[in-house]
Amino acid sequence: MKKTSILNKLRSSGLRPTKQRLEIAKFLFNRDKTFHFTVESLGKHLAKKTTTKFALATIYNTVHAFKKAGHLSEVYLRGKNNTTYFDTNISNHHHFYDSETSELIDINENEIKFNKIPKAPNGKTIKNLEVIINLKN
Amino acid sequence: MKKTSILNKLRSSGLRPTKQRLEIAKFLFNRDKTFHFTVESLGKHLAKKTTTKFALATIYNTVHAFKKAGHLSEVYLRGKNNTTYFDTNISNHHHFYDSETSELIDINENEIKFNKIPKAPNGKTIKNLEVIINLKN
DNA sequence: TTATAGTTTATAATAATTCTAAAGTATGTC
DNA sequence: GACATACTTTAGAATTATTATAAACTATAA
Numbered sequence: 001m002k003k004t005s006i007l008n009k010l011r012s013s014g015l016r017p018t019k020q021r022l023e024i025a026k027f028l029f030n031r032d033k034t035f036h037f038t039v040e041s042l043g044k045h046l047a048k049k050t051t052t053k054f055a056l057a058t059i060y061n062t063v064h065a066f067k068k069a070g071h072l073s074e075v076y077l078r079g080k081n082n083t084t085y086f087d088t089n090i091s092n093h094h095h096f097y098d099s100e101t102s103e104l105i106d107i108n109e110n111e112i113k114f115n116k117i118p119k120a121p122n123g124k125t126i127k128n129l130e131v132i133i134n135l136k137n
Numbered sequence: 138m139k140k141t142s143i144l145n146k147l148r149s150s151g152l153r154p155t156k157q158r159l160e161i162a163k164f165l166f167n168r169d170k171t172f173h174f175t176v177e178s179l180g181k182h183l184a185k186k187t188t189t190k191f192a193l194a195t196i197y198n199t200v201h202a203f204k205k206a207g208h209l210s211e212v213y214l215r216g217k218n219n220t221t222y223f224d225t226n227i228s229n230h231h232h233f234y235d236s237e238t239s240e241l242i243d244i245n246e247n248e249i250k251f252n253k254i255p256k257a258p259n260g261k262t263i264k265n266l267e268v269i270i271n272l273k274n
Numbered sequence: 275t276t277a278t279a280g281t282t283t284a285t286a287a288t289a290a291t292t293c294t295a296a297a298g299t300a301t302g303t304c
Numbered sequence: 305g306a307c308a309t310a311c312t313t314t315a316g317a318a319t320t321a322t323t324a325t326a327a328a329c330t331a332t333a334a
Contacts, residue, residue, distance in 0.1 A: 076213075076214055076269065076271075077213055077214075078213045078214070078221060082219075096255075096257070096258065096261075098261065105258060107255050111253065111254075111255040112251065112253060112254060112255065113251065113252035113253035114249065114250065114251060114252060115250035115251060115252045116248065116249060116250035117248075117249060117270075118233075118244050118248040118249065118270075120233070120270070120272055121233065121242060121272070123274065124233075124235065124272040124273065124274060125272065125273050125274070126270055126271070126272065126273075127271040127272060127273040128270075128271050129268065129269070129270045129271070130268070130269045130270075130271065131266065131267070131268050132213065132266075132267045132269075133254075133255075133257070133263055133265075133266045133267075134263070134264040134265050134266070134267065135257055135258070135261040135262065135263065135264060136261065136262050136263075136264040137260065137261060137262070
């Protein structure tokens with residue numbers, strides 16, 4: 001993804017392209033494979049890869065802004081550590097979770113097919129459906 | 138579930154039947170339907186229903202002991218609030234999650250059937266598979 | 275270039291959870 | 305039943321993830 005592309009991505013979501021957001025966006029979106037991270041791990045990576053300074057609050061703000069803008073998805077999963085995972089893959093998909101390594105692996109939506117799904121309770125609708133396959137060795 | 142049954146349940150898991158554990162066990166397991174709770178909500182319920190005093194740490198300890206002994210399962214889900222849910226239903230099953238009300242609803246294992254499941258990555262095995270169906274209004 | 279609204283930052287505040295050390299209690303043994 | 309011992313509970317401190325705050329900074333549009 002090119003710089004202009006990232007700029008547009010930010011602008012189109014109403015996010016001003018600040019130095020920090022550009023660095024974070026470059027880091028998150030300039031990659032081929034999807035990327036799973038926690039705010040903490042993202043902070044560490046950024047500290048290593050860039051010379052820009054990032055307050056932790058900025059990373060939280062930016063990640064949440066990206067999530068709100070639909071550029072990141074949150075993985076509803078609670079691992080060993082008590083942190084929230086984010087995912088640069090925003091298409092509908094599922095996950096393997098390896099609790100040994102705290103590692104998430106994407107599963108394409110079409111890798112899982114359902115034969116039977118219950119209908120939502122009274123007055124509710126299904127927003128989405130998330131499968132987590134826990135792994136062991 | 139009778140008192141002796143709960144006593145046995147504790148003993149068989151190597152847990153000494155203390156006053157606190159008995160109260161907690163009675164509260165959790167003397168019911169027909171499965172029960173979903175957080176440590177906080179459990180603490181509040183206990184405070185209302187009993188005259189016994191419970192330190193928060195005791196509730197954490199006891200709930201984790203029950204989980205370890207296989208009498209409770211943990212629902213790996215992160216709601217609005219940042220808390221962990223536990224479930225008195227320890228059979229394999231799935232959940233609806235209503236983020237409006239932070240409410241969990243059990244789905245029997247046989248309510249969901251799969252046509253296709255990916256195979257686990259190199260050297261890993263599938264431990265279990267958890268479906269969360271998020272609801273909206 | 276300037277005013278404004280949006281951002282970053284350091285720090286404080288909150289909230290869930292775990293740790294700790296002391297006081298209390300269940301249990302097997304005599 | 306009384307004792308010693310190992311396991312528990314407790315209150316409060318400590319830790320950790322996250323959010324709030326208020327002041328300094330910056331992108332942007334006129």
